[in-house]
Amino acid sequence: MILNLFSGNANPELANAIADTLALPLGSADVHSFSNENIFVRINETVREHDVFVIQTFSSPVNTSIMELLIMIDALKRASAGRITAVIPYFAYGRTDKKDQPRVPITARLLANLIERAGAHRVLTIDLHAGQIEGFFDIPVDHLTAFPLFTHYFADRGVDDAVVVAPDLGTAKKARNLAETLGVPLAFIEKRRPVDGVGSEVLNVIGDVRHRRAILVDDEIDTGGSMLSAARILAAEGVREIYACATHGVLSGPAVERLRTGPFTEVIVTDSIPLPIEKQFPALRTLSVADLLAEAIGRIHAGGSVGAMFRPPR
Ligand code: R5P
Numbered sequence: 001m002i003l004n005l006f007s008g009n010a011n012p013e014l015a016n017a018i019a020d021t022l023a024l025p026l027g028s029a030d031v032h033s034f035s036n037e038n039i040f041v042r043i044n045e046t047v048r049e050h051d052v053f054v055i056q057t058f059s060s061p062v063n064t065s066i067m068e069l070l071i072m073i074d075a076l077k078r079a080s081a082g083r084i085t086a087v088i089p090y091f092a093y094g095r096t097d098k099k100d101q102p103r104v105p106i107t108a109r110l111l112a113n114l115i116e117r118a119g120a121h122r123v124l125t126i127d128l129h130a131g132q133i134e135g136f137f138d139i140p141v142d143h144l145t146a147f148p149l150f151t152h153y154f155a156d157r158g159v160d161d162a163v164v165v166a167p168d169l170g171t172a173k174k175a176r177n178l179a180e181t182l183g184v185p186l187a188f189i190e191k192r193r194p195v196d197g198v199g200s201e202v203l204n205v206i207g208d209v210r211h212r213r214a215i216l217v218d219d220e221i222d223t224g225g226s227m228l229s230a231a232r233i234l235a236a237e238g239v240r241e242i243y244a245c246a247t248h249g250v251l252s253g254p255a256v257e258r259l260r261t262g263p264f265t266e267v268i269v270t271d272s273i274p275l276p277i278e279k280q281f282p283a284l285r286t287l288s289v290a291d292l293l294a295e296a297i298g299r300i301h302a303g304g305s306v307g308a309m310f311r312p313p314r
Contacts, residue, residue, distance in 0.1 A: 001082050004052045005025075006054045007029075007056065008068040009057070011059060022297065028263060029043050029242075042073075053297050053300075057088060059274055060252075079100045083122070085120065085297075085300060086115055086123050088115075089273075090126070090250075090273050093110075098170060117305060122301065125246060126144045127143075127144070146270050154182055163207065164187070165217070166188045171217065187207025188206045188207060210239070210267060216242065218245075219246060220247065221255060221259070222252055224255035227262070232263065248270070249275055259283070267283050271287070272289050292299070296309065
């Protein structure tokens with residue numbers, strides 16, 4: 001099957017970088033909105049029986065990005081594509097993944113249903129908020145992690161006196177993996193409601209962080225609230241420097257101001273979500289997931305192992 005790459009409008013820079021790495025052109029497609037906000041897609045070249053990868057991250061405007069992907073998949077299906085893989089570097093709505101209150105939706109599941117129903121045969125994504133979201137799909141999901149990029153980033157800079165810190169207990173497993181790979185200790189921030197239920201959450205640091213360089217890790221930075229509270233308590237505990245890293249830099253609302261003015265030496269995210277100039281600030285570093293995605297696309301196309309990309313060398 002011939003390999004074709006297409007991109008929606010969400011992150012054309014990343015799509016171009018993936019295409020460059022694979023030494024392939026991006027396929028020609030018109031994806032635009034009419035004045036009534038209805039999205040129109042036209043695929044301008046044949047895809048009949050081709051192995052098509054549609055690259056579309058769920059970045060702002062999130063719901064438009066989602067609709068563009070669904071409509072592109074529909075157009076490709078109706079154009080007789082042989083296989084369609086939705087390449088979704090950032091899968092939005094991942095935090096709405098359980099019915100933990102009465103009368104609430106499981107939107108991540110709804111989104112999985114929509115992608116499948118539109119006609120995708122496979123999904124390729126990075127650092128889902130919860131691994132279980134993979135199970136919302138009845139089609140194969142290749143779930144990559146950007147954490148090796150962080151490992152290399154910190155290993156190159158030296159990790160003397162470093163400690164990896166999980167900003168909450170939900171992130172503990174990811175933090176532990178990074179700490180183990182870097183060969184440094186692990187600490188956690190524990191959030192606790194006051195016993196009488198009155199007042200705001202109390203944060204405790206579990207682990208030895210004093211005079212160390214703290215590497216805070218999370219899957220995403222949204223409003224920056226979690227990273228800022230974690231950084232403040234770490235600063236109060238006498239850490240030497242604070243690095244905040246997360247795969248997805250959503251950076252919504254007050255995030256940029258919080259990260260710019262907070263006690264961070266560096267804030268490291270990937271380009272899974274585009275970072276326009278107004279979201280940039282001096283301490284921000286961006287690592288690219290283009291090579292990671294390109295490698296996975298190449299392996300999926302060739303029927304090779306994607307898991308082997310993440311196995312430690314023997
Ligand atoms: C939450 O469960 C996630 O892992 C992140 O901690 C969260 O999305 C960060 O959100 P914010 O930056 O708004 O605190």
